[in-house]
Amino acid sequence: MSVYTVISYICLCVPRKYQRGIEMLSISLCTILICEYSMDPTSWHRIRGIIMIAAMKAVSISLDSKNNRNFSFNIWEYIAYIFSPLTCIFGPWMSFYNYKAMTTGRTVERKLTIRQIIVLWLQDLGVALKNFIVALIFLSISNCFAQWFIPNYISDGKWFTAYGDALSFRSSHYFICYVSSTVLSLGGVTSLIHPPTSTPTELISSTMTPATITRSIDIELPRSLVQVVISWNVPMHAWLKSYIFRPSINHVGKFNAVILTYLASSLLHGLNFQIAAVLLSLGLYTYIEFKLRNHLANTFNACIGSRRCYSSSASSVKSIIGFCGGTECRYQLNSKNSIKVLLTNIGFSLLAVFHLAYLGLMFDTSELQETGYNYLHTIEKWSQLGFASHLIALSTYIIYYLIT
Structure with missing residues (x-):
């Protein structure tokens, strides 16, 4: 951890004109891969989260300093930011701006x-x-x-x-x-x-x-898998969106940016086949669901998109299944005036619960959790369910392809 902090700070000292924006991310991923192969699996599994949070902090401060000429810090502020006892163990990621806001704001x-x-x-x-x-x-x-x-x-x-x-x-x-x-x-x-x-x-x-940090009600009663991904870890979602997805979307396109984002997330979690398989599956699932539901919503002018319309007149549970119909809903048909829209949203919610059960099956309480799960464990667990979730996702994509 100390060695990584020193190396990352040296990287931050490189003049801006020589920075390309990916140096810190490359150093962080290389550090994680070295630890993955050189450390004892049990020990690495215990400190993996700490290294991941430190890497996220280093990447964010690197890109923020590159894109903002008024962004400044010294080595002591950087060390305090990386080793902050509030976030270095359990997380979550906190931007350097918010860290400064915390330390300076409390002096009032x-x-x-x-x-x-x-x-x-x-x-x-x-x-x-x-x-x-x-x-x-x-x-x-x-x-x-x-x-x-x-x-x-x-x-x-x-x-x-x-x-x-x-x-x-x-x-x-x-x-x-x-x-x-x-x-x-x-x-x-x-x-x-x-x-x-x-x-x-x-x-x-x-x-x-x-x-x-998390929105459990949005995960247990999801409107869509897109909402699950956003609500699972709100700070990490913000980090991935700000520092991976948005910078890459103009260079590789939206679909490739989505896959690249989930790939970066899986690498930050370590070289683990199970986590990579789950995250990449989620990436494909959410992209297919978003495109299909967005197309259906625009075609039928119905509030059946993957993201709910926020309305002050709807409770949290009702808004999850699409029961909005307030002044902020831009669609003609919604769950208040159309039973078909309500049933459609409930159907997609049940489908999201189905996918969550399938993807979360391999994270059981077996002895492998102490060292990390291997690819055989993942394939075995999914094969017990006949790879049903992946087949349904493939069928969903075929339906989207045919109607467009």
Whole structure:
């Protein structure tokens, strides 16, 4: 970790006119690959996430400094950013701008009264306590209820077992995300996207918006797989979109940019066939679903796109299945005035749940999780379900190809 920090900072010291934008990403990926092959699998599997977060920070600060001449930092700020105890272990990725906003914004507390400081601390403590309770709930679901409920009350069906294993894996992910949110809240970070504040009033109001890392309700009751990808890890999605997808879309096209984004994500997670297979499958699934639903939405002027229309008049659960129909919906037909639109959105939601059960099946509780899963484990798990999800995705693409 220390060696990588030194090498990455030396790379950042290269004059801007000699930088091409991919140096830091190349160094980071090479570091991950070297660790993948040189370290003990068990040890590497335990620290892989820490290296990934550090690589994301280094790449983001490299591209930000290249694209913004007013962007400046020194070696001590860089080291503090990389080794920040709030994010270096559990994550999430935080941009250097937001890190500076956190460190400089909290200095305004020196201008506050004792009462205002106590209010701030109590707010942070309340948010941290709420996140920690939610984390414990998801930990219980992951280790207990997901494994007990389905085998006891559902007959021996391989798809129910697959859904139970996938639910256990997703719940463990939610647990880590909410633990991370707890750490951020205890450190005074309650928003990942607000600018530096300059007045005590703005500082207090900014703490009322919690830092969002994952949106579990959008994943468990998804409108589409696109929504699942966005909600799985919100900061990482923002990183991939800002530093991989957008810079590459003008050079390689939208489809290739999508594949390149998921490929970069899989490499950041390490050279693991299982993760790469899942992420690349998700990339193909989401692209096909987005194109098909967007085409159908424009053809029938119906609110059946992969992304929901946000409306203040709809609850979160209703908006997930497309029950909007508010003033912000730009389509003539929606779930309020057409039962066909409602049923279509529910059908796509169930299809997304089906794909999640299939893709999450191999993340089980076997002994392989300590060292990482190999390709035989992935193929075996998917073959037990007849590669049904991939066949359905292929059928979906054929339908899209025929109607366009």
